[in-house]
Amino acid sequence: MFRNIVFSAFGAGLAVCIAISAAQSLTTGPLILRAEAFENAVPVAGVVAHEHDEAEWGPADGLERMAYTVLANLVIGVGVSLMMLAGMVLKGDPIDWRRGLLWGVGGFVAVSLLPSLGLPPELPGTPAAEISSRQGWWLGAAAASVGGVSLIVFAAQWPARVAGVLLLIAPHIVGAPVPPTHEVSYPGALAGEFVAASLVVSGLLWTLSGAASGWLLQRLSRGG
Numbered sequence: 001m002f003r004n005i006v007f008s009a010f011g012a013g014l015a016v017c018i019a020i021s022a023a024q025s026l027t028t029g030p031l032i033l034r035a036e037a038f039e040n041a042v043p044v045a046g047v048v049a050h051e052h053d054e055a056e057w058g059p060a061d062g063l064e065r066m067a068y069t070v071l072a073n074l075v076i077g078v079g080v081s082l083m084m085l086a087g088m089v090l091k092g093d094p095i096d097w098r099r100g101l102l103w104g105v106g107g108f109v110a111v112s113l114l115p116s117l118g119l120p121p122e123l124p125g126t127p128a129a130e131i132s133s134r135q136g137w138w139l140g141a142a143a144a145s146v147g148g149v150s151l152i153v154f155a156a157q158w159p160a161r162v163a164g165v166l167l168l169i170a171p172h173i174v175g176a177p178v179p180p181t182h183e184v185s186y187p188g189a190l191a192g193e194f195v196a197a198s199l200v201v202s203g204l205l206w207t208l209s210g211a212a213s214g215w216l217l218q219r220l221s222r223g224g
Contacts, residue, residue, distance in 0.1 A: 004220040005085050012212035013078030020077070020205050021070050027197035031190055032124060038186035039125035080107070080205060081213040088214065091154075095221075100214020101207055106153065108206035110145040113199065114168060118176035121198035125185040129177030141171035 084103045088095050115138050122128060144167045151164030184191065 001089075001221075004217055005082070005089065008213050008216035008220060009078050009082035009085055011216045012081035012209055013074055013076075015212045016077030016081070016205055016208050017070060017074040019208055020201055021073050023201050023204055024069065024073075028194060028201055031194045031197060035123035035125050035186045035190055035194075077205065077209060081209040083107075084210050085213050085217060095214050096218045097211045097215035100210035100212070102210070103214075104207040104210025106149050107210065108203050110149040111142050112202040112206065114145040115141040115171070116195070116199065118172055120191075120195045123184075123186060123191060123194050126191070127179040127181045127183065129179050133177040137171065137174075137176050141176075144168065144171050 084100065084107060085095075088099065088103055093099060118141060119134060119138055128134060148164040148167030151160050151167065155161050155164065
């Protein structure tokens with residue numbers, strides 16, 4: 001069983017890598033390049049772009065950047081597929097692509113959509129609060145959202161479901177860290193486009209991971 005789970009997660013991760021790499025090249029990638037062009041431009045009209053540390057490393061534009069992106073997508077795709085397969089196996093219900101798709105939708109809502117209400121995806125050049133505070137809030141929000149969605153979906157008693165709803169809203173009552181300013185170096189409309197595109201790509205990641213890993217595990221289990 002463990003072998004089938006690992007092979008299913010890797011196969012699903014490979015499919016996810018191909019799909020979201022293609023999606024990023026058409027959606028979020030061009031938006032990031034446009035924002036970076038504004039960020040690196042000479043400041044005008046009082047707009048101050050971010051200053052960068054000259055020693056800070058980053059992949060070169062072109063093939064190197066694409067290779068790192070694809071590698072990261074593969075690791076993320078395998079990791080997400082493995083987590084969902086583990087959850088489905090522990091739950092004990094029959095596993096197929098439909099159940100995997102449902103788990104993928106739940107994962108997207110809990111880990112991507114709900115936390116983005118407080119900390120939406122950000123383009124280069126976006127002012128932000130200190131990184132450790134943002135990471136702490138996001139991790140707390142994601143954990144609370146996973147717990148809340150799990151209670152709402154799986155709990156049989158209504159008090160547990162109410163507790164799930166409270167978990168969902170708790171991080172947003174606390175509030176995400178506030179950036180020092182809302183001035184950006186790029187046109188404001190780009191931010192909305194990037195948030196929408198990022199959520200579409202994230203939705204593709206989670207739903208395809210769930211459906212593909214569920215389908216592969218079912219096939220491998222039958223073959224074994």
